[in-house]
Amino acid sequence: MDAKLVSLIAASAAFVGSHFLLSHPLRARLVAAVGPGGFQALYSLFAFAGLGWMVMAFVAIGPQGAVLWDGTSDAIWALASLLTLIASVLLLGSFMGNPALPAPNAAQHAARGVHGVFHVTRHPMMWAIALWGVAHILVRPDPRTGVLAGSFILLALLGSHFQDRKKQELMGGAWQVWQAQTSFWPRPLGLLSAGIVPWLGGLVLWLGATWAHVWLVYIPAGLWRWVG
Structure with a gap:
């Protein structure tokens, strides 16, 4: 090796x-x-x-080494772009009333019931990271990308599991109720109930991040791959 x-x-x-x-x-x-x-x-x-x-x-x-498939096709880039857009929506929405964040009013956020991106998953930030990793592996399936992006996917998914355990200890019944109302695994239809602010904010974040992509790594990404 x-x-x-x-x-x-x-x-x-x-x-x-x-x-x-x-x-x-x-x-x-x-x-x-x-x-x-x-x-x-x-x-x-x-x-x-x-x-x-x-x-x-x-x-x-x-950027060297054998690739597992051709990641340059428009179909793969379209899928990867969609995944990063969803990741941006989840990431932005994860800061809005998230009981998993270290805040003194976490129990109050949980008591609000399911809202925003939590219709999708109770771990929107972690899944945003995981989707980012999957998108990058899709377009560049080489060893170095697999290791780097795979590490973030592992960190996000295992981190979500351990976060459930930690919050159970810290919040007790409040987290149990929240956990029963929400899902660990993403529910795609929940995106329809994510709310206008996460969607608009996520779209702006996605457009900005993908626009900067070409200046940072010299590869046009997202919408700019076809428009720029």
Whole structure:
């Protein structure tokens, strides 16, 4: 195996592994030792260091290696573009009354009942990350993209599972009711009830991100692939 790919695998394992360790098994002990502020600083340090290592290892490999299928067709790019649009809607909507976010009024958000993008899934932010990963693998099914995007997919889906467990401990009955009303796996028809703000905001976010794509990585993406 190529040494550069091994470096990317190691960086991805470190990023995902440190995230889970700091988010769950070690969190309580570290907060007790260094305080909430110190823990957040430590968590951010590991996250940015791991992400930086991943990006540098990814760039070092370059766009090379065998691909599993032809990701350049318009059909695949259209599907990937749709997935990233949905991801943008979910991401934006995840900041609107999300009981999973660390906020003192999380129980109040849960008591509102199902609203917005939570008609789709109770983990819209995590699924936004996963859909982003799937979209990138679709258009570039090579080893380096599989490792990088696959790591984010794994982080998002396992992170959602562990988040359910953590919120169950923190919120008790309030989270049980919320969990019973919502779905872990996305319900596509729930997008029809996501609301106008997540859709408009997500569309703006998607247009901006895909427009910047050509300037950042020199590849037109989204609508700009056909319009630009």
